[in-house]
Amino acid sequence: xxxxxWHSLKLRLPLLIVVLFLGGLWALAGFANYQLRHDMRHxxxxxxxxxxxxxxxxxxxxxxxxxAILLRVARHFAPVLEHAPEQLNRPATDFRALRxxxxxxxxxxxxxxxxxxxxxxxxxGGTFVTNAQGLALTSFPPHxxxxxxxxxxxSFIQAALAGRSVVSAPFIETGTPVVVLAxxxxxxxxxxxxxxxxxxxxxxxxxLSRIEQQAYGEQGTFFxxxxxxxxxLAANQPQRVMERLPPLGSNPVVxxxxxxxxxxxxxxxxxxxxxxxxxxxxxxxxxVVISLPLDEALAPIDSVNQTITLxxxxxxxxxxxxxxxxxxxxLRPLAATTxxxxxxxxxxxxxxxxxxxxxxxxxxxxxxxxHLVSEVEARQQAEREAAAHIDRLTSTDALTGLPxxxxxxxxxxxxxAQCVAxxxxxxxxxxxxxxxxxVNDTLGHEAGDAFLTALAQRIRQLLPxxxxxxRPSGDEFLVLISQLPPxxxxxxxxTERLAAALLHALEQPLAFAHTTQHxxxxxxxxxxxxxxxxxxxxxxRKVDLALHQAKNTGPGSILFYEAxxxxxxxxxxxxxxxxxxxxxxxxxCLHYQPQINAAGQVVGVEALVRWISKKHGFxxxxxxxxxxxxxxxxLPLGRWIxxxxxxxxxxxxxxxxxxGLSMAVNVSAGQFQQSNFVEQVREVxxxxxxxxxxLKLELTESAMVEDMDAVxxxxxxxxQLGVRFSIDDxxxxxxxxxxxxxxxxxxxKIDQGFVRDCLEDHNDASIAQTVIALGHSLGLEVIAEGVExxxxxxxxxxxxxxxFQGYGISKPLPAQALEAFLTTHAAVAASATTAPLPPG
Numbered sequence: 001x002x003x004x005x006w007h008s009l010k011l012r013l014p015l016l017i018v019v020l021f022l023g024g025l026w027a028l029a030g031f032a033n034y035q036l037r038h039d040m041r042h043x044x045x046x047x048x049x050x051x052x053x054x055x056x057x058x059x060x061x062x063x064x065x066x067x068a069i070l071l072r073v074a075r076h077f078a079p080v081l082e083h084a085p086e087q088l089n090r091p092a093t094d095f096r097a098l099r100x101x102x103x104x105x106x107x108x109x110x111x112x113x114x115x116x117x118x119x120x121x122x123x124x125g126g127t128f129v130t131n132a133q134g135l136a137l138t139s140f141p142p143h144x145x146x147x148x149x150x151x152x153x154x155s156f157i158q159a160a161l162a163g164r165s166v167v168s169a170p171f172i173e174t175g176t177p178v179v180v181l182a183x184x185x186x187x188x189x190x191x192x193x194x195x196x197x198x199x200x201x202x203x204x205x206x207x208l209s210r211i212e213q214q215a216y217g218e219q220g221t222f223f224x225x226x227x228x229x230x231x232x233l234a235a236n237q238p239q240r241v242m243e244r245l246p247p248l249g250s251n252p253v254v255x256x257x258x259x260x261x262x263x264x265x266x267x268x269x270x271x272x273x274x275x276x277x278x279x280x281x282x283x284x285x286x287x288v289v290i291s292l293p294l295d296e297a298l299a300p301i302d303s304v305n306q307t308i309t310l311x312x313x314x315x316x317x318x319x320x321x322x323x324x325x326x327x328x329x330x331l332r333p334l335a336a337t338t339x340x341x342x343x344x345x346x347x348x349x350x351x352x353x354x355x356x357x358x359x360x361x362x363x364x365x366x367x368x369x370x371h372l373v374s375e376v377e378a379r380q381q382a383e384r385e386a387a388a389h390i391d392r393l394t395s396t397d398a399l400t401g402l403p404x405x406x407x408x409x410x411x412x413x414x415x416x417a418q419c420v421a422x423x424x425x426x427x428x429x430x431x432x433x434x435x436x437x438x439v440n441d442t443l444g445h446e447a448g449d450a451f452l453t454a455l456a457q458r459i460r461q462l463l464p465x466x467x468x469x470x471r472p473s474g475d476e477f478l479v480l481i482s483q484l485p486p487x488x489x490x491x492x493x494x495t496e497r498l499a500a501a502l503l504h505a506l507e508q509p510l511a512f513a514h515t516t517q518h519x520x521x522x523x524x525x526x527x528x529x530x531x532x533x534x535x536x537x538x539x540x541r542k543v544d545l546a547l548h549q550a551k552n553t554g555p556g557s558i559l560f561y562e563a564x565x566x567x568x569x570x571x572x573x574x575x576x577x578x579x580x581x582x583x584x585x586x587x588x589c590l591h592y593q594p595q596i597n598a599a600g601q602v603v604g605v606e607a608l609v610r611w612i613s614k615k616h617g618f619x620x621x622x623x624x625x626x627x628x629x630x631x632x633x634x635l636p637l638g639r640w641i642x643x644x645x646x647x648x649x650x651x652x653x654x655x656x657x658x659x660g661l662s663m664a665v666n667v668s669a670g671q672f673q674q675s676n677f678v679e680q681v682r683e684v685x686x687x688x689x690x691x692x693x694x695l696k697l698e699l700t701e702s703a704m705v706e707d708m709d710a711v712x713x714x715x716x717x718x719x720q721l722g723v724r725f726s727i728d729d730x731x732x733x734x735x736x737x738x739x740x741x742x743x744x745x746x747x748x749k750i751d752q753g754f755v756r757d758c759l760e761d762h763n764d765a766s767i768a769q770t771v772i773a774l775g776h777s778l779g780l781e782v783i784a785e786g787v788e789x790x791x792x793x794x795x796x797x798x799x800x801x802x803x804f805q806g807y808g809i810s811k812p813l814p815a816q817a818l819e820a821f822l823t824t825h826a827a828v829a830a831s832a833t834t835a836p837l838p839p840g
Contacts, residue, residue, distance in 0.1 A: 073119070202234070219292070412536040412540075430478055430479075431502070453512070454512040458506065466483060468480040492527055492560065502521075522547060542561045575623070603660070607641060638667060642665055646688040730749055748774070
């Protein structure tokens with residue numbers, strides 16, 4: 001065979017083909033190496049981003065769950081912190097002080113203990129509660145001593161008091177690195193009244209400690225840092241916890257961290273390239289940081305480059321064919337599962353369980369998915385049950401099972417809207433048990449609760465279908481009636497009949513707690529509807545006003561709301577305000593009504609208070625005296641009257657022609673029953689210099705029915721001072737010879753009601769004669785008030801009465817007019833009056 005020449009096509013062509021093939025193969029291998037390294041790098045970067053994002057998402061969810069639990073617990077702390085904060089000042093070992101707030105975290109048979117365990121597991125550094133000033137009122141567990149600490153200057157407390165749920169920056173608390181989750185405790189006014197804070201001890205295992213088990217390559221690092229303080233919170237190298245990162249500008253990773261946004265950077269660290277992914281945790285202003293040396297990341301690629309280059313074509317072709325066929329066969333179940341899941345997403349339907357395939361790996365994945373679906377369904381069911389339970393707690397009265405006030409307001413708004421839309425009428429009834437306090441006082445509060453429960457059952461049984469009954473508070477019940485007759489008169493009549501039926505039925509003996517009790521209620525009513533819409537709270541205000549007026553009328557009363565009730569309330573409130581101003585400005589004055597004897601001589605006067613308002617002119621005592629007694633203003637008013645009258649009496653004592661005059665001053669029951677009343681009278685006598693034996697205190701019989709021994713002791717003490725006593729309006733109360741005999745009295749005053757008609761009414765005349773005879777038999781003076789005519793005086797005098805007072809003699813006179821009257825009418829001489837009483 002001839003040797004092949006270099007110029008031979010047989011040689012050159014095969015060589016060219018070989019060179020081209022080998023060149024193409026090496027070029028392909030080089031390109032594959034470059035592309036593989038490039039793709040691998042991008043894959044690693046995506047992996048870093050995914051791992052960082054998943055870690056950040058998990059931590060974000062964990063923080064949200066803990067803040068949600070804190071917020072739920074904070075809602076239960078609100079009423080305690082707002083109305084009874086002293087309960088939180090009990091020792092932290094007092095489990096009952098924390099039972100209600102912590103006990104509502106979970107709904108289990110032993111929710112209180114489990115709730116405490118959950119909070120302790122969630123916050124390994126404990127929890128504490130502060131007030132609106134940041135002062136810690138209580139903490140748990142007890143051995144972590146935070147109670148009494150002032151956290152008011154901490155930024156996380158200030159942020160929580162501003163209404164935000166916050167995660168604090170890491171800081172050192174008593175030598176321990178901690179992070180605090182703080183949420184506001186909202187008050188009934190809609191403003192934060194305190195803070196509930198959970199503490200994570202970074203030096204002990206916590207939910208961030210899972211980072212320590214994370215491995216990312218041989219040299220890779222995995223840590224979480226606080227953006228604001230540039231501090232490491234957790235890392236796969238535990239010794240880095242609380243490590244401060246390098247200053248800004250010294251490291252691109254630190255610079256990216258300071259911006260607090262997602263970033264992926266490459267930087268050179270002492271000649272070694274590193275890939276770093278940063279993912280923010282917005283809930284806490286933290287950052288997840290994952291880093292890996294680029295050489296380590298690409299090391300597997302470098303080790304197989306030569307093999308890939310030598311066997312690229314053959315192995316790639318064979319492997320591609322084999323893998324393609326096998327993958328197609330193996331991944332059919334996975335593809336089918338993926339299509340099913342994609343269909344759920346596209347159709348927007350709820351997650352459903354998937355049938356299990358035969359292929360083992362895909363079967364395991366489907367089983368996990370089905371388990372997750374079951375977990376989601378169970379959690380959704382638990383959330384629905386919890387929401388229903390919370391709704392029952394917030395809308396139902398715990399004692400009777402009836403709707404509470406808030407739920408009733410919502411129902412009332414719905415019924416009212418229906419009435420307005422259909423021009424129908426409804427009625428609102430407000431029931432209040434008369435003298436319910438006696439049930440609690442005599443039988444105890446447990447029996448009182450049983451009584452209210454039995455009463456609620458009876459009311460429900462008596463109401464027509466569609467009626468709603470609620471218990472807003474205490475011994476009160478609200479009844480809502482709809483679908484009344486369309487005419488206002490018919491609706492009112494129907495409602496009145498229902499109220500009367502309720503009244504009658506509730507008066508029947510009520511069995512409860514192994515006893516029976518009669519019950520009386522007062523009922524206020526308001527009819528609403530038609531074309532007029534009123535806010536529910538306005539209707540409740542009106543029916544409450546009607547109930548108040550019904551209770552003032554007397555037990556067992558039924559009263560409809562009328563517009564003049566509001567006018568009366570407004571007038572009464574204005575009068576009360578003016579009365580307080582008049583007391584402060586001493587705008588009152590005294591008028592004096594003369595008292596004479598049978599010879600026509602003036603023996604004394606009765607001091608009567610008068611009020612001439614700058615705004616309203618003369619105001620009758622019959623109008624403002626009862627208001628003063630009800631509001632307690634009668635006490636300062638009575639002292640002013642006593643002081644002013646004694647001042648006048650002291651002036652007369654210095655005038656020989658007036659020394660014989662006595663001064664009668666009315667004393668209310670509330671004023672007389674004050675424990676220091678004797679001291680008040682002594683001080684007034686000392687301050688004014690008035691002669692005590694000329695002062696006569698007029699008491700009504702109502703001032704003596706409470707504690708007879710105390711009344712007698714108080715009167716005896718005043719008799720020691722020389723003060724005299726008169727029973728005012730005698731015969732109108734519960735007169736008793738037994739107490740008349742015990743009381744150190746000087747005078748009986750016949751009520752003007754008996755005097756006025758004694759000439760025409762035989763009964764009044766008999767009563768007046770009896771009082772006169774009784775007074776004489778007891779050695780007491782008898783004076784008749786309300787003497788309008790000379791005939792009245794003559795008749796009374798013929799029956800033995802020796803002293804008289806009334807408009808037939810003189811009307812009440814101001815001090816100046818009284819002086820003129822005394823000038824024209826002879827006053828009894830000082831020697832003719834009763835001398836000062838001996839002590840006792």
